[in-house]
Amino acid sequence: MSERIFGHIPGYPVGSWFESRAALSEAGLHRPQVAGISGTEGEGADSIVLSGGYEDDADWGNEIVYTGHGGRDRGTGKQITHQKLSRGNLALAKSRLAGLPVRVIRGSTHKSNYSPPHGYRYDGLYRVEDHWQERGRAGYYIWRYRLIKSAEAGIEDSQAATESKGSYSVPQRQETTVLRIVRDTKLTRKIKEAYNYHCQICKIRLEGSAGPYAEAAHIRPLGMPHNGSDSLDNLLCLCPNHHVLFDYGAFAIADDLSLIGIEGSLTLVDGHCLGQANLRYRREHYFLGS
Incomplete structure (x- = not known):
């Protein structure tokens, strides 16, 4: 089997149309002829197909909330167990x-204004910006993924899953456009200054040549579908390591500010009150140990 390609497939620009899943597979845009996700646990996912299989999917064109696979009854298509x-x-x-970039293909059976009238259409590269678990409409836990489209300036490049050892070259540059939520920079400065740039988890203050460095982390994420607030009761001051661990669900914060998943407790200065609902949301949607 040929190596997995992350990125555009040469010869198939954005907008390429295909009559069937078999044609998609033959072209290399999406290998599986049934599964909606192409990829492996070790390599990552190179493509997805939106075909209307899950009622919880949401599609706003440049932004997609995609539902993972599993837990459905093969006969009725209804969700009957939790997804893993x-x-x-x-x-x-x-x-x-x-x-890694993910190729997104929309099918005509996908209930969206952005779907093709028939067949399947390759709609470009997206980045997985977030993933979390939540109870779907059927009452079972499902996995959700927020994907944001990258405008690739018409360049058709590809990245293999493996690298040739001992082979080096100058990497190519390409212009990309990424859609991001505009955050209140005054608030991020305020939370960092409140803790004098010390991490609320490890208490470490990082010093660089230009001064101290810390990151402002939202407890309940901003934007759809989370709709967290850009406010101090939804913000933490963290070092880069604990910010990443927090975002990826390695630990959570209990209502009494003790840490779940790692040892310790959250430091809280006078005047900084956290929303309990925000802490619960993070535990329920991101922390697997909850």
């Missing part, structure tokens, strides 16, 4: 971790 973070679901999470 394994196989294709874990592959998409790995693509987020590694920053």
Whole structure:
């Protein structure tokens, strides 16, 4: 089997149309002829197909909330058990971790204004910006993925899953456009200054040549579908390491500010009150040990 390609497939520009899943597979845009996620737990996911299989999917064109696979009854298509973070679901999470682009293909059966009238259409590269678990409409836990489209300036490049050892070259540059939520920079400065740039978890203050460094972390994420607030009761001051661990669900914060998943407790200065609902949301959606 040929190596997995992350990125555009040469010869098939954005907008390429295909009559069937078999044609998609033959072209290399999306290998599986049934599964909606193409990828492995070790390599990551290289493509997904939106075909209307899950009622919880949401599609706003440049932004997609995609539902993972598993837990459905084969006969009725209804969700009957919880989804697990394994196989294709874990592959998409790995693509987020590694920053790998994911090819998005929309099918005509996908209920969206952005779907083609018939067949399947390759709609470009997206980045997995976030993943979390929540109860779906059927009442079972499902995995959700927020994907944001990258405008690739018409360049058709590809990245293989493996690298040739001992072979080095100058990397190519390409212009990209990434859609991001605009955050209140005054608030991020305020939270960092409140803790004098010390991490609320490890208490460490990082010093660089230009001064101290810390990161402002939202407890309940901003934007759809989380709709967290850009406010001090939803912000933490963290070092880069604990910010990443927090975002990827390695630990959570209990209502009494003790840490779940790692040892210790959260430091809180006078005047900084955290929203209990925000802490609960983070535990329920991101922390697997909850």
